[in-house]
Amino acid sequence: MQDLKTLEKIAAGHIGEKGGVIAILQEVQDALGYIPEEAVNWIADRLWIPRSAFFGVATFYAQFYFTPRGKNIITACCGTACHVKGSERLINGIARELNLAGGQDTTPDMEFTLEKVNCVGACSIAPVVIINKKVHGKAGADKIRKELKALRKTDKNAAAVEETDEE
Amino acid sequence: MASLATIFGSGAMTNSIKEIEGMEVIFTIGSNTKETHPVIANRMLKAIRKGARLIVADPRKVPLVKFAEIFLRLRPGTDVALLNGIAHVILKEGLQNDEFITERTERLEGLKKSIEAFTPEAASKITGVPKEDIIKAALLYGGSRRAGIFYTMGITQHTHGTDNVNAIANLALLTGNIGRESTGINPLRGQNNVQGACDAGCLPNVYPGYQRVDMPMVKNRFQEAWKATLSDKEGLKSTEMIKSAAEGKLKALYIMGENPLITDPNIGHTTKALENLDFLLVQDIFLTETAALADVVLPATCFAEKNGTFINTERKVQLVRKAVEPPGEAREDMRIISELSVRLGYPMNYSSSEAAFEELGNLWPALAGISYSRIRSEGIHWPCPTKDHPGTDYLYKAGFPRGRVSFSAVEYIPPAELADDEYPFVLTTGRNLFQYHSGSMTRRVAPIEAHAGEPYVEISAEDASRLGIRDGLMIRVKSRRGQIGLKALITGRVSEGLLFIPMHYKEAAANVLTSDALDPYAKTPEFKVCAVKIEKINSYEEVL
Amino acid sequence: MKNKEIGIKICMGTGGIAAGGTQVMEAFTEHLRSSGIEASVEKRCSMHRVGCRGLCAKDVLVDILIDGDKTTYQYITSEMVPRIVKEHLIEGAPIEEWTVGEDYHNFHRKQVKVVLSDCGNIDPEDINAYIAVGGYEATKAAVKSMTPEEVIDIIKKSGLRGRGGAGFPTGLKWEICNKIQSDHKYIICNADEGDPGAFMDRSVIEGNPHAVIEGMIIGAYSIGAAGGYVYIRAEYPLAVERLKIALRQARENNFLGNKILGRGFLNFDIKIKLGAGAFVCGEETALIASIEGRRGMPRAKPPFPVYSGLWGKPTVINNVETLANIPYIMRKGAGWFSSYGTEKSKGTKVFALTGKVKNSGLIEVPMGIPLREIIYDIGGGIEGEKALKAVQTGGPSGGCIPADMIDIKMDYESLAQAGSIVGSGGMIVLDEDDCMVNVAKYFLQFTQAESCGKCVPCRIGTKRLLEILDKITKGQGTEDDLKLLEKLGSDIKSASLCGLGQTAPNPILSTLKYFRQEYEAHLEGRCPAKVCRDLLTYSVIEKFCTGCGACKRVCPAGAVTGEKKKPHTIDSSLCIKCGACFDVCKFKAVAKE
Amino acid sequence: MIKVLIDGKAGAVKEGATVLEAARMLNIPIPTLCHHPKLSPFGGCRLCIVEIKGIPRPVTSCTTPVTEGMEVTTSTPALEDLRKTVLELILSDHPNDCMLCERAGDCTLQELAYFYDVKENRFAGERRIYEKKDGNPFIERDMEKCILCGRCVNACEEIQGVSAIDFAYRGFKSKICPPYEHDLNCEFCGQCVAVCPTGALTGKGWSHKGRQKDIKEVDTTCPYCGTGCGITLHVKRNEVVRVTSKESGWNEGWLCAKGRFGYSFIGSPERLRTPLIKEAAGGFREASWDEALEYAAKRLKEIKEKHGPDSIGGLSSARCTNEDNYLFQKFMRAAIGTNNVDHCARL
Known part of the structure; x- marks a missing residue:
């Protein structure tokens, strides 16, 4: 495994520690971008923590991902304030913009991942969309569409997609 | 023990x-x-x-x-x-x-x-x-x-x-x-009724209840009870019997429910010994590897087909109850022994297993207080000398039977066979979770075979990578006594230089490799240490 | 401007940064330097990032202080900075058209700031800023000259109740824990602000993290805890960062660590535990499970955490706002604190005022203030001059207060009586365009997705509630369904294991109580607020349609047809009612009914 | 001892006892699904709720410790109504295919549904559907029947120390499964099967072997290692079709893979059915008992006469009963006349 050194380092920080499962998963995800099965199993066996505990915890908390995510992360807030300010339609719009089929959250070209979160706590500037960690308040459909197009433009490979979008 | x-x-x-x-x-x-x-x-x-x-x-x-x-x-x-x-x-x-x-x-x-x-x-x-x-x-x-x-x-x-x-x-x-x-x-105790077999006197030096055969008073009491003339000469231990058979001194062997061919060390040696016998009588529930060498094989019953008692590792006498009829003409062991005994001129006649248990209790006070009716729902720990005795959870409450107990000065002696340049690995053997002993029972259980049906040798990641052995690769393990082929299982369970092979698999029987060196007192073989080497195998055929 | 003292305070909470606070600050730095003003005032020009002062909707807010004389600017972007520097700082003439207006002042006028008193005024990343306004004095006083019992007595007398939801008296909780003998005790700050529509904890930690830390130190001293945890949502990166900085500074100043303030026996330190995205972890026992690295599944109480909590040890769990009150109560006295509020609900409460209100933001008001004052005086009324319909309080565990109960007093008892709760302080204003069935469904969707799955009523019951609601919003409901909602809702409340399940039906039950006619309209296939998708039809209003084709392009179902520059039509049999055409049309030519 | 009043009956229990334990001591029945006396309380099924004087809402009796002078009511129309709602909710997410279920007649959920007369379901709705079946050879895991009581998870962790399974996901999608939903790969002790109150966990070998009603149960002792666990053989038409262990026995109902699942050797077609005599050519032929016994006795007699009794040895078995072993050594000593008798204690 290429990531063995990373994993060894993460594991080393938790030897003999009680209750480190969540922190370990967070560190693995920070380092590898998601939670690969082999990585977790390796650490579980290394620290003699049941593999099932990692799986149980990882599937319980919304923060953990089992598949690699896109290069650009779009986080749409689904808090109440955003909801009453039309976040649902906004999110549907983004999904359409990214051609995401039902249930899908990452574009096949691994460029974009659209995720929904409960509330980012920026309710007075609702609706809120976070694009690559930058918070966009009072996010209108147009504004977000422009942002996404700008992101695509930076990627040469996406140029073709861009053209079909414009008339 | x-x-x-x-x-x-x-x-x-x-x-x-x-x-x-x-x-x-x-x-x-x-x-x-x-x-x-x-x-x-x-x-x-x-x-x-x-x-x-x-x-x-x-x-x-x-x-x-x-x-x-x-x-x-x-x-x-x-x-x-x-x-x-x-x-x-x-x-x-x-x-x-x-x-x-x-x-x-x-x-x-x-x-x-x-x-x-x-x-x-x-x-x-x-x-x-x-x-x-x-x-x-x-x-x-x-x-x-x-x-x-x-x-x-x-x-x-x-x-x-x-x-x-x-x-x-x-x-x-x-x-x-x-x-x-x-x-x-x-x-x-590793087996369901080792304790009971010992307690019942299946030991060459003692009668039931650890009463020494070489003590005249004891012998007389048993002669009287059994109405027979008994020998006061200590008999051979099982490992000695095999040796004696190999040497041609022991001529006949009657084996009930045992498979020494697989369970004894140095299989090659055991096979020769058994083949050297004039007469081998085996009484078992399957045609085991040992039974295959017999002159006569008698079909017996398993635990589910007879009544009786087991004594577990904590000295608890527990009931065994008949649940099903035996297959074909198979007969209960007690009945087979009795009929054989009659034919040898020593009549045995027990109306039930309970009668035999009572006779045993009469000869050994530790069981005297136990009857089938008392252990219907829960067993009793011996010693239980009287009918109103509750049994004994822990021993030596009132002191040791022999008064004071001696400390023993024990010197460290290395195992008989150590790893060397030619045989650089130490092999240790034992059981795994799923299989049992020679496998005559568990290897006939489909789910167990599906899950744990293949022999393997545990090897450390360090040794495996040094020798270029992948997980699951067939390798050959050789000792001075023989060789077997099996799959490598790379695991942290064993440390560098140590191998482990479970004893259950006849197709790669660990006891082909083990040494028949014995403990000088107990005559227990050294299954836990022998020197081996490993080689990679090029094709599966080569194993066979 | 020579010899004047210039101060610049830039709002840099999450809202401020989202609106470009960082760029504004960079612009100020650059222009102060290039204009030479920095040199001319001989270092008496100071610039501070400050935390949120509540009115994030007007970010970036910038205070310019010239010899203490404050002018506040709103909606500032980096492009506006050169003009401010030139006209205001150099020439001394504030730019009137950019300063805040009457609504900004109204927003603050009726507020009473305790917890938020220093938020927005001090630099949250500088412990000295906190110390300069009296910070850590309470710690020194408590640790050096008071017994734990004396501290607890003050808190009890103040009447402070837990601000996380249930409103348990804080002093009493500390007292119970203080009396238990144990080799280890813990104090946990619950910063797992999971209620959608609530952000007081985030703002407090971003704006004044030391107040929370100080509250924990005083709490730890009172109960005898050596270990502290802040359990905080990973979704609040800025708050986490500021908390880390604050903890480091507190350690450097010996407010944390071994032998605090030189008292040999007093050891206490705080660790941060990041939540991983589970609303239920706001529940005490689930939070403990989560800190212990397990699935956040609550367990039955008793035993309560104060007897058997983290690792089985006595544990006090207080929420952020509760803890942030402590230093102020200690400094200003129990009597001062209890002079605010009602008989049973003392002090102030922070609310997150959001939704269809003009001034949406974070407010702190005395307990018992009428809802009307919050909405109309502080909030400035409803956006777009629409009619107020209801105010939802307490998030997914709370309920809706209808417009005709606008004079209700905001305290624990009154809200409970109305079928809602104070909760952590979320307050969402709903207007005539909001469908109450949809709002109930929104909250149910939330709690159903956040149910841990341990107990049957919550795991399956909320699912069934949602299914019934879904049926109703599709126009397929019956009168029996409404009865079933009430019956199942009340059974779930009675039979569920933890607070999540016990309160999950509240949004349904309270809307059923106050807005039954709206449910009944749905049974007849109508959504009066025109929100429920399945009950809507979209059509093109020909006279407004320019034939620009925007709707046609955006329609994912191919339901829009029409030639360029001619009015388009929507085929209702193909329409999936996504509303994309409605959103995209610049001419209001798409009708929704 | 702590005094408690349950449904008007007074009792005294040890400190730390739960209300449920106290009620059971007083022979007051309280329905439960997730509670198991040998496992930590879970408190998830909510069926054991009771009313306690001074506490405003119903509490689960399985998790609530008794306090001095506590007054408990275990059954009121309101409580029974809540219980019925909870049961209906469980059954609304259950296949309800009792007619085909292995555990029919031996299922706590079925028993309670019967008792509470749950027939129509007010809460019918979406049900969990799992297409993938667990491919392990020992344990059938039908997770659609799982009521998420957590007993198996607890047993696997607390009793067996393995934690091969755990809760995964959450809410309505919660599922008990091995990591990454792979096939179960564990010690296969079957403790989970033993504690499962529904048909979610059964032995793969139990399938279609017979209904509970015409199965004969025989209590006996496990034939494997020296631990000597109490087991119960379930017999139908002279075949052992299932092995269980009684919770009341000394081993508390816990077994290992061999004890619980290793019984099919009993009815193996490879069992010896007739005596065999080796022919000169080397092969075996079937023989009658008389012939075989006569022949064996003759050979032993000859050898004894020719070489003396000590030229004969006997190896008995640690797997046979005490009675078998007693007779065997008596045979060797009294009938043959040698002390050459031993067994495999050393192996």
Whole structure:
């Protein structure tokens, strides 16, 4: 495994520690971008923590991902304030913009991942969309569409997609 | 188990299994309890949940290690050095139980002298266990007055197995951790009724109830009871019988429900011995590898097809009840023996198994108080001398039968066969969780075969990568006695230089490799240590 | 401008940064330097990032202080900075058209700031800023000259109740824990602000993290805890960062660590535990499970955490706002604190005022203030001059207060009586365009997705509630369904294991109580607020349609047809009612009914 | 001892006892699904709710410790109504295929549904559907029947120390499964099967072997290792079709893979059915008992006469009963006349 050194380092920080499962998963995800099965199993066996505990915890908390995510992360807030300010339609719009089929959250070209979160706590500037960690308040459909197009433009490979979008 | 009997007067577990729950410290040595006695391990876990602390000593990182506070990973066959080292620390730290030692033991001086040299440093050098861990274990065990020691074949199946047991006994005697509830020495029996077979007198030196054949008074009593003339000459132990057969001295062998061909060391030697017999009579439920060599095979019944009793590892007499009719013409063992006996001119006539049990109880007071009706729902621990006796959970409450018990000065002797340049690996053998003994039962159970039906050899990742062995690769393991081919299982359970092969698989029988070196006293073979080498195999055909 | 003292405070909470606070600050730095003003005032020009002052909707807010004389600017972007520097700082003439107006002042006028008193005024990343306004004095006083019992007495007398939801008296909780003998005790700050529509904890930690830390130190001293945890949502990166900085600074100043303030026996430190995205972890026992690295599944109480909590040890769990009150109560006295509020609900409460209100933001008001004052005086009324319909309080555990109960007093008892709760302080204003069935469904969707799955009523019951609601919003409901909602809702409340399940039906039950006619309209296939998708039809209003084709392009179902520059039509049999055409049309030519 | 009043009955229990334990001591029945006396309380099924004076809402009796003078009511119309709602909810997410279920007649859920007369379901709705079946050879895991009581998870962790399974996901999607939903790969002790109150966990070998009603149960002792666990053989038409262990026995109902699942050797077609005599050519032929016994006796007699009794040895078995072993050594000593008798204690 290429990531063995990373994993060894993460594991080393938790030897003999009680209750480190969540922190370990967070560190693995920070380092590898998601939670690969082999990585977790390796650490579980290394620290003699049941593999099932990692799986149980990882599937319980919304923060953990089992598949690699896109290069650009779009986080749409689904808090109440955003909801009453039309976040649902906004999110549907983004999904359409990214051609995401039902249930899908990452574009096949691994460029974009659209995720929904409960509330980012920026309710007075609702609706809120976070694009690559930058918070966009009072996010209108147009504004977000422009942002996404700008992101695509930076990627040469996406140029073709861009053209079909414009008339 | 014989050695424990020599020390204390009885070779059985001194505690009952239930008492494990009340233990403060549990020390297992040479016992893969989680796999070989899973339900006893459950009790240990229960104790640990209640706060008990666990020490595990084993060359392999056995599953129980996961629950241990201290894991002593000793080199195979160095148990005496480890145990002496622990005793050394206990004495040095003044953790011994002086009152107990004064009242119930003797020859402490001899022990003191013999362990003087076993400083933690010295013990560490021999065993490979860090000296800090030896000290920690000694402080933990020695500091407790409610500690139990558990061991199995990892202790006894050595050329110095008796020494190992003596060294264990020393620890219990030093700390007084014996003769009270939830503290004692507990050899765990590997088979359902080993205890019962011993108790019932299937030993060459004693009648039922460990009554010596060479004592005229005893012999006379049995002659009278059995109305027969008996020999006062001690008989051959099983391993000696094989040897004797090979030498042509033993001419006939009657084997009931045993498969020595697979379970005895050095299979090549055993085969020759059995083939050398004039007459081999085997009584079993399957046509085992041993039965295949027989002149006559008699179809017997299994546990579900007969009534009777088993005595488990904690001396508990429990009922066995007939649930189904035997297949075909198969007959109950008791009936077969009786009919054979009649034909040899010694009539046996038992109306039921209960009648036989009562006769046994009449000859051995420890069982005298037990009847089938008393154990209908729950078994009773012997000794139970009278009908109103509740049975005995733990032994030696009122002292040892022989008065004072001696410490034994035990010297460390290395195993008979050590790894060398030609055979650089140490092989140890044993059981795995799913299969049982020679496999005649479990290997006929479809789900077990589906899950654990293939032989394998455990090898460390370090050795595997050095030799270019992938996980699952077929390799050949060779000893001075033979060779087998099996799959490599790369695992952290074994350390560098150590291999482990489970004994159950006849197609790659571990006992092709093992040495028939015996413990000089107990005549137990050294299954736990022999020297081997490994080679890669180019094709599967080559194995066959 | 020589010899004047210039101060610049830039709002840099999450809202401020989202609106470009960082760029504004960079612009100020650059222009101050290039204009030479920095040199001319001889270092008496100071610039501070400050935390949120509540009115994030007007971010970036910038205070310019010239010799203490404050002018506040709103909606500032980096492009506006050169002009401010030139006209205001150099020439001394504030730019009137950019300064805040009457609504900004109204927003603050009726507020009483305790917890938020220093938020927005001090630099949250500088412990000295906190110390300069009296910070850590309470710690020194408590640790050096008071017994734990004396501290507890003050807190008890103040009448402070837990601000996380249930409103348990804080002093009493501390007292119970203080009296238990144990080798280890813990104090946990619950910063797992999971209620959608609530952000007081985030703002407090971003704006004044030391107040929370100080509250924990005083709490730890009172109960005898050596270990502290802040359990905080990973979704609040800025708050986490500021908390880390604050903890480091507190350690450097010996407010944390071993031998705090030189008292040999007093050891206490705080660790941060990041939540991983589970609303239920706001529940005490689930939070403990989560800190222990397990699935956040609550367990039955008793035993309560104060007896058996983290690792089985006595544990006090207080929420952020509760803890942030402590230093102020200690400094200003129990009597001062209890002079605010009602008989049973003392002090102030922070609310997150959001939704269809003009001034949406974070407010702190005395307990018992009428809802009307919050909505109309502080909030400035409803956006777009629409009619107020209801105010939802307490998030997914709370309920809706209808417009005709606008004079209700905001305290624990009154809200409970109305079928809602104070909760952690979320307050969402709903107007005539909001469908109450949809709002109930929104909250149910939330709790159903956040149910841990341990107990049957919550795991399956909330699912069934949602299914019934879904049916109703599709126009397929019956009168029996409404009865079933009430019956099942009340059974779930009675039979569920933890607070999540016990309160999950509240949004349904309270809307059923106050807005039953709206449910009944749905049974007849109508959504009066025109929100429920399945009950809507979209059509093109020909006279407004320019034939620009925007709707046609955006329609994912191919339901829009029409030639360029001619009015388009929507085929209702193909329409999936996503509303994309409605959103995209610049001419209001798409009708929704 | 702590005094408690349950449904008007006074009792005294040890400190730390739960209300449920106290009620059971007083023979007051309280329905439960997730509670198991040998496992930590879970409190998830909510069926054991009771009313306690001074506590405003119903509490689960399995998790609530008794306090001095506590007054408990275990059954009121309101409580029974809540219980029925809870049961209906469980059954609304259950296949309800009792007619095909292995555990029919031996299922706590079925028993309670019967008792509470749950027939129509007010809460019918989406049900969990799992297409993938667990491929392990021992344990059938039908997770659609799982009521998420957590007993198996607890047993696997607390009793067995393995934690091969755990809760995964959450809410309605919660599922008990091995990591990454792979096939179960564990010690296969079957403790989970033993504690499962529904048909979610059964032995793969139990399938279609027979209904409970015409199965004969025989209590006996496990034939494997020396632990000697109490087992119950379930027999139908002279075949052992299932092995269980009684919770009341000393081993508390816990077994290992061999004890619980290793019984099919009993009815193996490879069992010896007739005596066999080896022919000169080397092969075996079937023989009658008389012939075989006569022949064996003749050979033993000859050898004894020719070489003396000590030229004969006997190896008995640690797997046979005490009675078998007693007779065997008596045979060797009295009928043959040698002490050459041993067994495999050393192996």
